[in-house]
Amino acid sequence: MRGMPRRRPRDNEYLLAGLLRHSVCGRTMSPAVGPGGSRIYARLTGCPRVVVAAPLERSLLLRALVRAQVALYGIGRPSPILLAGLAPGAQEPGDGGEVSPEETRRWQQCAPLNRRGMLRAAFVRVDLDEYGRARPVWRHRGGDAAPGGGRGPR
Numbered sequence: 001m002r003g004m005p006r007r008r009p010r011d012n013e014y015l016l017a018g019l020l021r022h023s024v025c026g027r028t029m030s031p032a033v034g035p036g037g038s039r040i041y042a043r044l045t046g047c048p049r050v051v052v053a054a055p056l057e058r059s060l061l062l063r064a065l066v067r068a069q070v071a072l073y074g075i076g077r078p079s080p081i082l083l084a085g086l087a088p089g090a091q092e093p094g095d096g097g098e099v100s101p102e103e104t105r106r107w108q109q110c111a112p113l114n115r116r117g118m119l120r121a122a123f124v125r126v127d128l129d130e131y132g133r134a135r136p137v138w139r140h141r142g143g144d145a146a147p148g149g150g151r152g153p154r
Contacts (some may be wrong), residue, residue: 004020013039015057015116015125022049023127023135049128056134061115064122067140071099103140 012032025047032050032062034040039053069075110117127135 014041014053015061015119016041018052019119020051020056020125020126020128022047023132024049029128049129049132051132057115057119060119060126060134060136063136064118065112067106067122067138068110068112068118071103071154074099098140100140116123125143 017031018028020041022043025043027043027047027051029041029051030044031053032040032042032044034050034052040050041053041056042050068148106121110116110121112118122139124137124139127137129135
């Protein structure tokens with residue numbers, strides 16, 4: 001409707017707030033409102049990169065839930081084919097096999113319905129490359145990845 005103010009989405013609607021980084025400029029992408037009130041992540045100054053929130057969040061949440069099943073129950077170990085099908089560049093050598101006690105503890109403390117918490121338990125950060133592809137840095141891999149999210153094949 002004309003004249004109606006656009007509702008700004010609440011911060012808790014942005015599941016990747018604080019995790020998403022544009023690997024080209026190296027800065028964190030911020031929640032923003034896109035055309036028609038859609039939820040997006042964008043670099044608010046300097047860099048033109050924009051990504052629609054929902055599809056990206058859905059893809060990463062599915063990957064986090066698969067990993068939680070592996071860590072907590074040792075079932076549904078993701079095959080390289082499954083991981084590769086969820087997002088380009090998602091496959092990591094040995095992914096799904098080694099579960100540390102620390103990782104298991106993190107997953108146990110996270111409520112399955114807490115989507116934001118699930119993503120934070122899974123990823124240190126998510127780099128968005130120059131082509132708009134998400135390159136998550138898995139928390140269970142420990143430490144930081146090389147600049148640009150250099151883990152896994154490209």
